[in-house]
Every structure is written in C-alpha cells, then in structure tokens.
Amino acid sequence: MPYFDYNATSPMVRVAREAWVAAQDEAWQNASSPHRAGVRVGLRLQAAREKLAVLLDCEAERIVFTGGATEGAHAIMQHLSEQLPLDARIGVSVTEHPAVLAAVGSYFESERVVRLPGTFGGTVALERVDQALAAGVKVIVLMAANNEVGFLQPWAEVARKCRAAGAMLVCDATQWLGKLAAGGLAEADWVIGSAHKFGGPKSVGFLLRPAAENGFSVRRGGAQERGQRGGTEDFPGIAAMVAALAEAEQSKVLLEDDRVRTRQAFEAEITRRLEGVRVLAPVVERLWNTVALVMPYAENHRWVAKLDKHDVQVSTGSACASGKEAPSHVLAGMGVAPEEARRVIRISAGWDTVPGDWQKLADALVAVADELKPPSNVVSV
Amino acid sequence: MPYFDYNATSPMVRVAREAWVAAQDEAWQNASSPHRAGVRVGLRLQAAREKLAVLLDCEAERIVFTGGATEGAHAIMQHLSEQLPLDARIGVSVTEHPAVLAAVGSYFESERVVRLPGTFGGTVALERVDQALAAGVKVIVLMAANNEVGFLQPWAEVARKCRAAGAMLVCDATQWLGKLAAGGLAEADWVIGSAHKFGGPKSVGFLLRPAAENGFSVRRGGAQERGQRGGTEDFPGIAAMVAALAEAEQSKVLLEDDRVRTRQAFEAEITRRLEGVRVLAPVVERLWNTVALVMPYAENHRWVAKLDKHDVQVSTGSACASGKEAPSHVLAGMGVAPEEARRVIRISAGWDTVPGDWQKLADALVAVADELKPPSNVVSV
Incomplete structure (x- = not known):
C-alpha cells in the first residue's frame, strides 16, 4: 500500500527503533539520578547532543531537546516576546506552518507582526524581507521547506540578510531535516526540528538557540537541559531521533x-x-x-x-x-x-x-x- | 542489581513496551490524516482516552494527553493565571515537586501565592488549608504523594473542602499513579500524571481538566486534542502509557x-x-x-x-x-x-x-x- 503522506508523519526507521529499544534496555534510568547508571545515561545524552551537533555543524550547547516542533515554536516565541523591546516587530512569512503561526499569535499582538507575503511560487518575496529589515524588524520567521507544497525557502540568503541587519532568523526546518542536507541550517539563530518527520519517534524534537542567548528556557522545572527544559529527559527517544537523522545525513539526503x-x-x-x-x-x-x-x-x-x-x-x-x-x-x-x-x-x-x-x-x-x-x-x- | 530509584523513573513494563512496538507497526500514522489509516489511529487514540477515563473514573473529555508532568503543571498554571481575577490568590503546599513550584512561580507573582506549610510528618496542615479557603484563595495546589519522602497527602479531604468553598484543587498525582489505586483522584479539578513513573515511556503524560473549563489549552497549534494541545499525537506512547496504568490498576495496586x-x-x-x-x-x-x-x-x-x-x-x-x-x-x-x-x-x-x-x-x-x-x-x- 503506497504511503504518500510522509509530510504528516513517517514510520520509524529501523535504526531509530533499534536505538530506542536498546536504550530502554540499557539506559532507561533518569539522567539526573546520582548513581552510576543515571550518570551513564547523562553521559550518553551528552554524546547524543554532540553527535547531533556534528550533523548540524553547530556547537552542542546550542541544542535543547524538546517534545517536538510545536513545543519548540512556542518556547522560542514566548522567549522572544519576553526579550524583545515592547515595540519591536517580528516579520513572519505567510506560508509558515499553522503551529508556528499559532505560536507567533500566542505571544505577539497582531500589530507587532509584519506579514511577509510569498511569490506565486510560494517562496517569500525577498524584497519584502529587505523592507522589513530596513524598517527595523528584529526577527524574521521563515521555514526551510514548506509542508503543503514543498517549495524551499531562501533561508540561507535570509539568514545573511538578518545577520547584516542585526536581526534574528527563526527557521522551522521540520520538513527539511532528513530530506535534504542539514549543513548550514545552523546559520539561522533559532532552528526547530521534529523527530517523527524524519523517521524518529513522536514526542521528540530539538531546537537550536543562539550560542550567546541568555535566559532561554522552554519551561522551568528541574536542572535538566542545563535549566532550559524542566522534565525528565527522554534519552531513548533522543537516541532514536539522532540515529534517524544520522542515517539520513549519511545516506539518504x-x-x-x-x-x-x-x-x-x-x-x-x-x-x-x-x-x-x-x-x-x-x-x-x-x-x-x-x-x-x-x-x-x-x-x-x-x-x-x-x-x-x-x-x-x-x-x-x-x-x-x-x-x-x-x-x-x-x-x-x-x-x-x-x-x-x-x-x-x-x-x-x-x-x-x-x-x-x-x-x-x-x-x-x-x-x-x-x-x-x-x-x-x-x-x- | 537492586534498583531503589523508582521515584526518579521506572523501566518500561512489558505490556507497555509491547503496546508501543505494536503501535509503531500498526498505528504510527498521523491521527489527523484524512485517509483510513489516519482515521483508524484517531479512533484508537479515542479508545485509549476512554480506557484511561475508566481507570480514572472520569469523563473521557476531561483527559488531555501531554508530554509529561512538568508540561502539565505549566499548562495548568498558565491557564489559571489567565483565567483567575488578577488579585486572586493561590494556595500551594510547600512540599510540592520542584516542577510544580517552578510552574507556579512562572505564572504567579509571589504575593499571590499563599504557602501552605506541612506538619512535621510532611502532610499539609489542614487548618491552614481551611484558613486559606476562608480567606478566599481560589486554587489549592496539593500533590497526592510526595516524591522524596513518600507521605500521602489528604487530597480527598482537601478536594471536598475546595468544592465546599468554591475553589479548585490541582493535584499532582505523579507518584501516586500506578502505586496506589487511581479511583477518586478525578475528584480533584485538575490532575497531573507522567507515564514513565509507572512503567510507561518518557515524554508522555496526561492531565485532567474540569469538565466545564473553557479555553484551556496546553498550547495552540493544530486541532489536535480538540484544540487543547497542538502537535502530532504520539499514539504509540499513549497506548504504552495506558497499557502500563491498566496493568497497575488491575493487579499491582x-x-x-x-x-x-x-x-x-x-x-x-x-x-x-x-x-x-x-x-x-x-x-x-x-x-x-x-x-x-x-x-x-x-x-x-x-x-x-x-x-x-x-x-x-x-x-x-x-x-x-x-x-x-x-x-x-x-x-x-x-x-x-x-x-x-x-x-x-x-x-x-x-x-x-x-x-x-x-x-x-x-x-x-x-x-x-x-x-x-x-x-x-x-x-x-
């Protein structure tokens, strides 16, 4: 039965399932527990973070493991809404995923949102990005690849424009990851990913934050993720996610x-x-x-x-x-x-x-x- | 090697792992997809919700599946902070889990928080609950069983007191579920649970909300969980969680x-x-x-x-x-x-x-x- 709905979700790939099952056997303990078994899980969690950092070509410290892309989008928008000046505006491509638009709408009043229209091909109109940046917009929200139509956004170019203008780029790479090479995505200040779109498990994802960003947290709680996300780390899920992306990067893309x-x-x-x-x-x-x-x-x-x-x-x-x-x-x-x-x-x-x-x-x-x-x-x- | 750290996390029980693996084979599709395979996952998700509702003796509509207890605590506190009058106060037992205290602190200024001290046995001093309710506190936050020392809180009695006073009880049942019978917990207006504490997977949990509560959402996004939590539903994880709790309720407790x-x-x-x-x-x-x-x-x-x-x-x-x-x-x-x-x-x-x-x-x-x-x-x- 040919399945042509991979953009909705993908079956778990073999390496991811094997990584999950192995971790449930060997590394199910709480990474914050003080005994050696817990410490070992913490070390393996850090090794997974470093492996993912290599795949994404970024510093491991930029990675925060999450529960998926929607959680990532909300966390980033909540943080930006708290950090930016009250009158700062944010430029948002009109063809973003509904979860990203909902996250923007949850934390930014509509008068602070500059809509960035697309061309008829769907990709963002670059001159409108230029105008927005020239008008002092502090953040651009632009996905890497569109979930409905598949068009690729000029995120690398927009990342350069943002950097030149002293603005930040938030890039939802959910549909890009695993299908196309991840190298370069880390040029965006914030990147969002979700494991189940590239052969990993549901309920697991990650985000990249800027290396120098202080005070970011998905939610407060314990000291997990260096205080950036309270809640017991899901090492089996994370191991499965990294295995899936590593396989995709090594052969599929x-x-x-x-x-x-x-x-x-x-x-x-x-x-x-x-x-x-x-x-x-x-x-x-x-x-x-x-x-x-x-x-x-x-x-x-x-x-x-x-x-x-x-x-x-x-x-x-x-x-x-x-x-x-x-x-x-x-x-x-x-x-x-x-x-x-x-x-x-x-x-x-x-x-x-x-x-x-x-x-x-x-x-x-x-x-x-x-x-x-x-x-x-x-x-x- | 005797493992005496179950309050940190538990290994997945066999029935949960089997449910997870079976769902990854048969029901990994997106529950929101319009084809029959997706619709079937949606129906199985609803069946899982109804099975959990039987275990908890509550209406299925009260259940919102989450990523765990910390997420649940934050969602509830964010919602209450938005719904309650600006001067309403909230009574919080001092021996709550750090994640719950962090959630309270994220959404309520300290002058709105009435600290409810414990007795030397750790359980909340009931006369202080009475005083708080008499003073017009609108919400009491009291866990079911303590994670560090294990003492059981008089949550059923506090639920009655809250109802009589027109206040709400938020009950973190994370350490209770799977160890003691869940029956009666739904008397609390809000209940928080986490699968990996009772033999289910990490990254999965649930909360109960009041049946008549409008406008609650963990986060906006798509229409998942009837608009109450954006993000692709993790049916394999949910199936595993419900299997673990069902087994515990049927034999272990x-x-x-x-x-x-x-x-x-x-x-x-x-x-x-x-x-x-x-x-x-x-x-x-x-x-x-x-x-x-x-x-x-x-x-x-x-x-x-x-x-x-x-x-x-x-x-x-x-x-x-x-x-x-x-x-x-x-x-x-x-x-x-x-x-x-x-x-x-x-x-x-x-x-x-x-x-x-x-x-x-x-x-x-x-x-x-x-x-x-x-x-x-x-x-x-």
Missing part, C-alpha cells in the same frame, strides 16, 4: 537528484495522462518528496477517499489543518483561488518510496479520475 | 498491604542494625515503595556512591533537584535541619522489588556504614 527526477517523471506523466491537472509551484525548487496537485474536478477529500480504496494514501494538505473548513493559508498565500484550493491534494513520498510506488499512484489517480469525472464530462469511447 | 509490611520490616531491621539511622515520617501513611532515611554520619552522596559499588542504587533525593547545593525544600518543610538533610538518602522500590532486594539493601547499608564510619567512632572488636 545524498540521493536528492535521483529522487527529484523520479518526482518530475511522475509530474510529467500525470499531467500528460490526466487532462486539467496542475502541479503547484512547478518551477521553484521543491522538496524531492512533495507534490501538490490541483485536480481538475471534485473536492480533495473525495480524491483522498477514492485513492485510499485504490490502496494509495495521500492527504488533503497539512494534517494539522485537516478538518478545518477554511482553505489553506499556504495556497491562499500563493494566489490559489479558494475554489481551486478545495481541489488540491498533497502527495508526499518517503525514503522507501520506489518508482513503482509513484507509478501505482499515477495509475490510481487516472482510475479515480474516471470515477469522479462529472457526468457532463463523460465522453463515450 | 492491590498488593499495597503486603508491600507496606515488607517496607516496614526493612525499616525495623535497618533501625535495629544501624545505630543512629532514622526513618522520616515514620508515623504518617506513606507510599509502600518509599523510605527516606537520615543516615547517622557522612553526606548522602557518599552513601549513594558506596551503595552503588555494593550494587544497590538509591538516590540523594529528587532526581530533578540533584546537583542543587541547597538542601531539599521538602525536608526543610518537614522541619529537618539542614545538617541532617544532607545525610538523607531516598529509597524507592518498584513493582518487581522482592523482599530479597530489601534484604540486600539492608546488608549493603550496614556494610557501607562500616566503610563510612568516622575514625573517632571506630571501635576495636
């Missing part, structure tokens, strides 16, 4: 070119075989795994249900937003009309997706198109 | 009387064999698993290290507070002098601890006592 070609072949085939279908953001660089298609007719939830019966799993969009009636803010930000947005399905492949799975998906889409075709379009053969 | 007798036999033996040792809170009801001992000489970290070499693992106190130089606030609240507090070790058994383990502990304590005895006390035989 190197295959990007092949995978982009496979995705492009699918896009070419489906637009050829299915009249009226449209690939969103066809020109800009996108994740190798993500395709958002505007279907020619019928609402997206009907496509998802019919494809499901053909044993192919896709999504209507962000799982976090599914169930909402309002059309996607990402699509709206790209200038997609609401009527079209209701016909968009999200296809997101994974590391184990093979060309044959893409072929099955294309065949299933063509078959479902026949089932959903409106009567007026029925053509007798 | 029923053995309390036997286990209290085993603990008491240890206490009798060690006070007989080791001159000058003292059991804290000897008279009040305590958890069957917890003994805090004032050792006759030498600082507690030396006892922990020496016992460790005798293959017995105990703690200096709360793992969350270890590494802190200041003496325990729990012991101070019980009237234990700082000089004595530095000699306190915490012994916390588990479900698999057998009388032979307690015997090994007693023997090890006696052996270590010989090693640590100050020269002036050496008596030639």
